Amino acid sequence: MKIFALLFVIYLSSNNIPISNAEVDCSVYDNELHALNINPFYIRNGEYSSATCFSYIDSSNPSQKVTIFRIFNDANPSSSIYCLKSLQKLQLVNTNLTILPDIKNFQNLQSLIIQTDNGYIDKHLPSEFGQLISLLELKLSNIANLEDLPDEIKYLNQLQTLTLEKIPNFNKIPDESISKLIKLNRLNLIELPNLSNIPSKMNNFQLLQQLEITNTNINNLKLENLASLYNLTVTFNAILQTIEITNMLTLSSIDIRNNNELLILKLEKLPSMRTMLLSDNAQLKTVTLNNIFTLYYFTSKSLLNLESISFENTPFLSTLQILSSPQLKSISFVNVTSISSLDLSGCQLTTFPESILTLKSLVSLVMTSNQLSALPLTLSTDLPNLQVLHLQNNKFQGNIFQSPLIYIHELYLTNNSLTSIDGIGNFKSLQILNLDYNQISSIPLEIIKVSPTLKTITINNNLLNHIPLPMINMRLLNSFTAMNNNVSYQERLYLYDYFRQSSINISF
Known part of the structure; x- marks a missing residue:
């Protein structure tokens, strides 16, 4: 009977048939290496950056705990993956793996990267996603159907890097839940054309160092008092009209490009700002820079409707380029002593x-x-x-x-x-x-x-x-x-x- 059960689970796994409201039976595997080897493709032993591979703690140890598993272009992995309870890193690239509630087994997982799911991931991730309590890095890229993140993401309180990229139907970040991720230092929201809001409590991210907002549907962006933010990129946001960035103590670099409806840019109290690039924001009319004490390099290109730009209290600005702005009427300098x-x-x-x-x-x-x-x-x-x-x-x-x-x-x-x-x-x-x-x-x-x-x-x-x-x-x-x-x-x-x-x- 046990043999029949094992064969049945293997059949379901190899054909990637979702096991509704049930858990994968991990007891049918002798150890994690056994659960790994049940996959219908070759898995190299060792760490390879772009090949299906695995690594485990100690081959002489009977438990043979698998800590790293990467799958590249092997379409139908077994759901036995959910029995690799010692995993610390899991990367799935161009695979057909449904995210089951059994993901809760990955209590030790520190890095989860899923790129190109071929439509196998549902509109919503299971609530058990919130049980990945050791997760430091989460990257979801090219996920066809996903619309949001579960509220339970608030329990990922060790998370440091979150990347959501190329997810065409993604439209909601759970506001209250994501505000609990106070250890975030990198947040990337890239090619999310249906996302119309960023977290309202961005101020909770006092450890955030890098923020990218590219190709979203947001209309206004106002950021202030992010004490650790170092690098900010805001590009290709089709309906973004206003950007206000104020009181960022460590912000050093800003890249604002190809936001075709951007009208107003206001930057103020950025005492560590050193470089700034503005390019191809076709409708931008007004730029104001005030109290940016360490800015030494500023360049703008192809701001075709720029009418006014002002610099005030930028005493270390040494190189200034304003290129191809045929509507420019006013450029003003107040306490700009080093150009x-x-x-x-x-x-x-x-x-x-x-x-x-x-x-x-x-x-x-x-x-x-x-x-x-x-x-x-x-x-x-x-x-x-x-x-x-x-x-x-x-x-x-x-x-x-x-x-x-x-x-x-x-x-x-x-x-x-x-x-x-x-x-x-x-x-x-x-x-x-x-x-x-x-x-x-x-x-x-x-x-x-x-x-x-x-x-x-x-x-x-x-x-x-x-x-x-x-x-x-x-x-x-x-x-x-x-x-x-x-x-x-x-x-x-x-x-x-x-x-x-x-x-x-x-x-x-």
Whole structure:
């Protein structure tokens, strides 16, 4: 009779037929290794990261307790798995295992990872899931039917990492229950398109260090007073409109991308913030950053509707990039004393923002691909440390700037409509000058005045018909390129021969 019972259980197990309201009879197995070996596929002995395998405590021990079991792409595991009561790690990848109430047997389980269940897991996990009292890590990924977590999850009070990923029908996190998981340090909510809320009592997660919210259905996100949060990622949330992040003592990195309906972003009192990335939030109009004392790097890209951005009390911000924001109208700085590099490329600015003149530490300013036609007359006096200025692809016309940029080392003016560089001799610190694709017809002789500093001049694709011969005596000049101009062939031959006497590398 015992043999018949054993054969019947093996039949049910190997065909993965759910045993409704009944427990798997573990007494039919001599030990855990016996329960393991009943599976209809080969199981390697040892730890392999991507192959079906197992590991146990001591092969000489008669109990032969199995502690690690990983199944990869073996479709029909036996329900005898539920008799591996010593398991500490269980990973099921592309398997057809129904989650039975017998999961309560895994009292020692510390890590449970289920990826791709092929529709075998029900809409709801059994309440016995809450008896995994030793669980430290739970990852559920690509689960076709699951809609929620059981209320009993509140008993997993040792849980440190929770990942819910690629679960198309998941729509509910039990609010009160999950708030009991006070030891969580990683929470990942990824590709849950029907999830419309995050836990309301996020403040309970005072040990939480990493939080990712990606491709959910949440509308607003407000986080505050998470004392240990270090890294925050909020991406691809289709209807998210407002983000408010305040009073995070340890938050160091924020990544906010591709939230297509995001309108307002407010970040305040983030004393440990160091890096921030904003990209492709197409509807974002307003960004406010206040009291972020350690932020040193900020970049935003393709915020196509951004109108206003303000920085207040960010004293260590050194590198700021706001790229491809064609609707930008206002950028303000209050107590921002350390910016050395500012890039406003592709913002279609028609006037130079006066607020930039308050950035006394600014060394490099990039304003490529805007609509600028003039610079402030006080640029040099207001920004005495400015050395590098990129103004390619703007609307500058006529003569080069009449108020000389006396401190500028590098000046890039490619693809404008300049016709003259008269006054260039007053640019006393100039080392690199790039004037490609303008309409300049002559180089004034006064360029000799910058010979103590000028090293490179590039003036391709202009209207030059003559090169001043005294330029041969610009002794620091090591590169002079003036291709595709109106200099005659005969003169170019003469110039090549003439400049051969100097150390200047020339191209005409």
